[in-house]
Amino acid sequence: MDLLLLAPIGSVLALLFAAYMAYTVMKHSEGTEDMQRIARAVREGANAYLKRQYTGVAIFFAVMFVVLLILALNGFLTIFVPFAFLTGGFFSGLSGFFGMKMATNANARTTNAAKQSLNAGLRVAFSAGTVMGMVVVGLGLLDLSFWYYFLTWFYRDLDAAVRIQSVTSAMLTFGMGASSMALFARVGGGIYTKAADVGADLVGKVEAGIPEDDPRNPAVIADNVGDNVGDVAGMGADLYESYVGSIVSTSALAVAAGLGVDGVTIPMTMAAIGVIASIIGTFFVHAKEDAKQSVLLAALRRGTYISAALIAVISFFLVWQVLGMEHIGVYFAILSGLLAGVIIGYFTEYFTSDSYKPTRDLASTSTTGPATVIIGGLSLGMRSTSVPVIVVGAAVLASYFLAGGAGDFNMGLYGVAIAAVGMLSTLGITLATDAYGPVADNAGGIAEMSHQDPEVRRRTDALDSLGNTTAATGKGFAIGSAALTALALIASFTDEVARIVQTQGLDFKLDISILNPPTLVGLFVGGMLPFLFSSMTMSAVGRAAQSIVMEVRRQFKEIKGLMEGKAEPDYARCVDICTRNAQKEMIAPALTAIVAPLLVGFLLGVNGVAGMLAGATVSGFILAVMMANSGGAWDNAKKYIESGEYGGKGSDSHKAAVVGDTVGDPFKDTSGPSINILIKLLSMVSVVFAAFILQISLF
Incomplete structure (x- = not known):
């Protein structure tokens, strides 16, 4: 049997x-008329x-399609790249759309189910x-299978x-469409959600002293x-892009490693195996009637x-069957x-x-005010970067040498x-534990706004608090996988450059030593880019929140009477303000990721681009972990106080924790998770435009 057939089957x-x-979710009742009305508004x-x-x-995709088509017609790209760019973006957006439709249909149903237990x-x-997890891996494999065959x-x-x-070189480029869509979705959605969250908290909780999710x-x-x-x-959209990016970069490197079709079979078949394993894993997620977060965490774990x-x-057995015992190191x-x-997920939970x-x-x-909360949260986030960096570093060294890197680079x-x-092979269930969080968060809001029994709110709060942790875990997982995928994409970029130089007979030598000035300058520029990008997204949230x-x-x-x-507030007005601001503010950060490789390529050449990719990967990985974990810890520290510690809701400690949480919101939900897309999109753009950069560079 051709094992590659498992990909479309999966x-x-x-x-x-x-x-x-x-279907099973939609069978549940949405509850009372009030609950249905609120869910409908959301x-x-x-x-x-x-x-x-x-x-x-x-509009952006239409413009980029024309640009890529012109480059393809002039011989810089294969003719398939513009079309692969469109399908990558389409499926990335479609996976996010299906997930959101399910989440907005499940929020009130979760509230109503929490009445039971x-x-x-x-x-x-x-x-x-x-549903979100399975749609992402399902559509990802569908797109990959179509293009491969x-x-x-x-x-x-x-x-x-x-x-x-030829097949893997063309497939590598469709990740650019997925990455572009993911960045727009992450940045735009992140600006929207955190502008609304920060604005609601600062005026509602801190100034007016009303509860979270109060209908007033x-x-x-x-x-x-x-x-x-x-x-x-x-x-x-983000994890769809990580998923397909890791598979196509591995497939491209399989050719350089001399493994041919067998080397492509391994990642494609592993993805299909991951689907089956994730489906089986979902049946083991259940908990007894106990609101302790440790019990709920154990259920998802x-x-x-x-x-x-x-x-x-x-x-x-897959590696043994396809590559034989001489390459069994690939299994390790x-x-x-x-x-x-697994380790990154565990330590993300530990810190958040x-x-x-x-x-x-x-x-x-929080007992000494907002300043110490903010200092403590930043300190915690910085400290939490040590374990992921060590783990990813160990994984890189281990995977390189175990696969035979000592004898064959x-x-x-x-x-x-x-x-x-x-x-990323467990993405189906890992993303399920992540996407669960926003559903639980919405369920708590609906319980509050529809004036449910306090016991219902207690249960949804327990689910929501767990959701903050699983969301932080998902972000840590996404960032860790982004670091490994980005390294693979950098290798794919250098391989693509070498291939173009060889096939076109160009007089060029790749020199990515840090002693080479263009590479060193590129390294500094790349190290700066995640900070510039984060500044732009943080400022965007600040302006929208104002x-x-x-x-x-x-x-x-x-x-009067609100x-x-x-009296009823004008909810639609706030929704419209958030929507308009998010659309306007997401453009500049997203374009930065696309323009930067081209600008660096023009000024510093291919060597400078390689340096930029390395610098962005290192600084972006560390900054993203720090932001995600600081934000997650601030949020759960606030919820810990709301459970009755240090004075509970409405106390000075609670108000201090709310301020910390409002700082952490854009950290963990806008800037932090967008950085991992940034570092991969920089690599994808560089790979797609490699031939163009070789021709137009000043160096």
Whole structure:
């Protein structure tokens, strides 16, 4: 049997299971009329936002299609690149869209299920998250399978070695479309959600002293909409891009390593195995009626660990069957990536969950005011970077040498790339635990706004607090996989340059030594880019949040009887402000990622671009981990205080923690998670435009 056929089979299986899980969620009741009305308002706001975003992004994709087509017609790219760019972006956006539709249909159903029991609420929210996870891997495999089989048919008359090189070289470029869509979705959604969240918290909780998700707060619907467009649609597009990026870069490096079709078979088949393992893992996620976060964490961990164990076992037989015992080191490279993902996830939980000492210590700093909370959160985030850096470094070394890097440099690079595939092989269930969080968060808001029994809110708060931790874990997982994928893409870039130089007979020598001035300057520029990018996205959130703060203050002042609960706020106005600001503010950061490689390529040449990619990967990885973990810890420290510690809700400690949380919101939900897309998009753009950069460079 041709094992590559498992890729399209796995795609169909994932999409069918997603449809089944969606059906099971939709069978649950949305509850009371009030709950249905609120859920409907959130759905309408999310749909309106995505419609406006996708309309704007469609213009960008149309322009880029024309640019790529012109380059292709002039011989700089293969003719398939413009079309692959479109399909990559389309499927990336589609995966986010399906995930968001499911999340907005599951929020009130989760609230209603939480009336029955904590486990019932967990199952509904997690099932909705599973739809997101399965849609991402299903559509990713569908896109990969289509291009692989189409290009194999198109190049059928070429020699086998030349054919597989042509196929993988063309496939490598469609990741640029997925990366571009992911960045727009992540940045735009992140600006939207955090502008609404920060604005609602600063005026509602801090100034007016009303509870979170209080229906009197005009920004509360916008806040709930934001959870879906940022943390579901954005995250789905983000991890779709990581998933396909790791597989296509590994496939390209397989050719350089001399493994041919067999080397491509391993990552494609592993992705299909991951689908089956993730489906099995979902059936092990359940909890007893106990609101302790450690119990809930154990429930979600159980599913992820079982999936990882299944992949670890089956991958051995896959590598043995396809590559033989002489390359069994590739299996251990896969294990190193899989293990690295599990370790990064565990330590992200350790630094961000209020079940552990770091976040509890951070909560204690609230007794002396907002300044110490902010100092403590920054310190925690910086400290938390040590473990992921060491783990990823160990995974790179282990995968390189285990795959045979000591004897064959290209085999070592293939090992690093396959480690990234190993880390992402459990994506179906890992993303399910991540996308579950926004559903639980919305469920808590609906419970508050529809005046449910306090016990229902207690259960949804327990699910929401867990969601903050799983979201932080998902971000750590995405950032760790981005670092490995980016390394593989840098290797793919240098391979692509070497291939172009050889086939076109150019007089050029690649020199990426740090003693080479263009490479060194590129290294500094790349190290700076994540900071510049973060500055742009943080400022965008700040400006958008100011607009919401002013609007909420205006409504509290001008709408008579609003604070007494006798009048209805103008929710739609806040939704519209967030939507307009997010669309406007996302353009500059997204274009930076596309323009930077071309500008550096023009000024410093290919060597400078390689330096830029290395610098951006190193600084971006560390900065993203720091931001994600600081933000997650600030959020859970606030929730820990709300559970009754240090004075509980409304106390001075709580107000200090809210200020810390508002700083952490753009850290963990806008800038931090967008950086991992930035470092991969820089690499993808560099690969696609490699031939063009070689021709137009000043060096």
